[in-house]
Amino acid sequence: MARLELSRREFCLRSGAFVAGLMGSRWLVRDAAVAQGTKLKVAGVYTVPIEQQWVSRIHKALMTAQERGDIDYTWSESVSNTDYPRVLRQYAESGVQLLVGEVFGVEREAREVAKDYPKVSFLMGSSLKPDPALSNFAVFDNYIHEPSYLMGMVAGGLTRSKIIGMVGGYPIPEVNRLMNAFMAGARELQPEVKFLVTFIGSWFDPPKAKEAAFAQIDAGADILYAERFGVSDAAKERGVLAIGNVIDTQPDYPETVVVSALWHMEPTIDRAIAAVKAGEFKAEDYGIYSMMKYGGSSLSDWGTFADKVPAELKAKVMQRQAEILAGSFVVAIDDSEPKSTL
Numbered sequence: 001m002a003r004l005e006l007s008r009r010e011f012c013l014r015s016g017a018f019v020a021g022l023m024g025s026r027w028l029v030r031d032a033a034v035a036q037g038t039k040l041k042v043a044g045v046y047t048v049p050i051e052q053q054w055v056s057r058i059h060k061a062l063m064t065a066q067e068r069g070d071i072d073y074t075w076s077e078s079v080s081n082t083d084y085p086r087v088l089r090q091y092a093e094s095g096v097q098l099l100v101g102e103v104f105g106v107e108r109e110a111r112e113v114a115k116d117y118p119k120v121s122f123l124m125g126s127s128l129k130p131d132p133a134l135s136n137f138a139v140f141d142n143y144i145h146e147p148s149y150l151m152g153m154v155a156g157g158l159t160r161s162k163i164i165g166m167v168g169g170y171p172i173p174e175v176n177r178l179m180n181a182f183m184a185g186a187r188e189l190q191p192e193v194k195f196l197v198t199f200i201g202s203w204f205d206p207p208k209a210k211e212a213a214f215a216q217i218d219a220g221a222d223i224l225y226a227e228r229f230g231v232s233d234a235a236k237e238r239g240v241l242a243i244g245n246v247i248d249t250q251p252d253y254p255e256t257v258v259v260s261a262l263w264h265m266e267p268t269i270d271r272a273i274a275a276v277k278a279g280e281f282k283a284e285d286y287g288i289y290s291m292m293k294y295g296g297s298s299l300s301d302w303g304t305f306a307d308k309v310p311a312e313l314k315a316k317v318m319q320r321q322a323e324i325l326a327g328s329f330v331v332a333i334d335d336s337e338p339k340s341t342l
Contacts, residue, residue, distance in 0.1 A: 040273060042066075043091040044075035045084065045101035048204045053229065053246040054142065054263075058100060058125075061265035070273055071098075081105040085113050092117040098276050100269070101125065104172065111137055121281040123272045127173055130283035140268050140286035141174055142246070144297035145181035146324050147261035149331045150317050151243045151299060152185025154259050155223050156193055157313040158241060159186075163342060165196045165216030166225040169203045173335035175227060178245065178261070180334035182225055189316070194342040196221055206230030214238070219342070223258075232256055248300045258309065260300040267296045292324055 042062060046052075050059045059075065066073040074096075079087050084106045091099055092113070102125035103110040114122045114137040126139035155164055164186060168175045179197070186193050196219055198212040209230030216224065217234065223241040226232045232249055235242035236256045244250065244260025267289040275281040290296035299321060302309060323329035 039069065040071045040098055040276060041096045042071045042073045042098045042100065042273070043096040044073070045079055045087050045091065045099060046075065046077045047079055047081060047084065047102060047105070048077065050075065050077045052204045054125075054203070055102070057142075057246060057263045057265045058102075058269070061269040062100065064266060065269060065273055085109040088113045088122075089116070092120045097121060098123065098272065098281075100272075104174075121272070121276045123268075123286065125174075130285055132283055135283050136281065138272065138281065138284050138286055141290065142263050142297075143177070143287050143290040143333070144246070144261050144263045145177045145333055146292045146331045147297050147299040148178040148181040148245075149185035150321055150324075151225075151259050151261050152182035152187075153189050153317050153320060154185075154309065154313065155182070155225065155241075155243050156186030156189030157316070158258065158309070159190060159193060159223050161220050161222040162190060162193050163196065163220040164193055164223050164225065165213060165219075165221030166198070166227065166338070167209050167212045167216070167231045168197070168199050168227040170201065171199050171337040175199075176335050176337055177333050178227065179225065179338040180336065181331050182243075183338060184332065184334075188320075189313070195338070195340055196342055197338050197340045200228060202228075204229065206233070210234045226257070244300070248303075250300065250303045250305075254304040258305045259302060262298050262300050263290060264296050264298065265290075267294045292321075293327075 044059060044062055046055045048055055050056055062073045065071045076087055088099060098121045100123045104127055107126060107128055110124060111134060114134055118136055120136060122137045124139055125141060130139050166179055168179060183195055196216045200208045200212055202208060206229040209228040210233050213224055213231040213234035217238045217240055224231050224235050226242045227245045232242045232253045236253055242257050244257045246263045248260045248262060250257040268286045271289060292298060320329060
């Protein structure tokens, strides 16, 4: 477990196996190690700090795999898009067997790197589909629209002003589908609800998200969907409620965050690790393993709001959850950009 800060000197030391004329031998040694069930060398390359909620779930799943003894894991965080391909190449040259990260801003460049390292497996958060011609590049996404629908029901059942604020990073499919599912869930319980939607143009700018949330509260929102960090801070300061996203932030905001849609990356990461070890890793879309029936997402416990949310509302939410898990209710995937309706 270590962060990898690859200076030129460290890179030379770490890539000692990369000697002229021995490229083929290095891959043979690597494949033999995988076949024998030894620890897999895995690296994470992230464009934001590992504390950021989306990336934190990937990091958590990889740390869990390391603690089980399945992998040796190292990572680099806050890597700029312009530097991302270089860092991928350095890890690939250092003997890493599985690279995990998010390439939404560098799709083409990351796939070019994968082409140059066909023996290294790439599992990347992506808006695009896998390319069968690039067999070592698989994709995943956070399909947590189902618990997002459920927490939308909670918000719709709790709002008194009938105005809900939503603050997101960018209007890309990964964010849009969660917001649209949330809005649909809220409308099920409160058909007259209106929405204020703001995108801050950043994946990690808590002060900017907080200011956007303040503006929505001033416009009448009495509950906020905190897709970004900073929103719950605004809600806490102004005495309104918030709904969390990806991680459970209720412990930090016990009187503010009612419930959260949680993303669990363990099913995705464990499947990828097993595939690499078995020599069966291929170009596929791991997105479905973020869905509730695979254990890839869930609605958080009520926690400090167990006695504050009306029993009738909780019963409706739990009934809908049971129907989603049974397959009798399907939450639509809508990747279009959500708009304010107020």
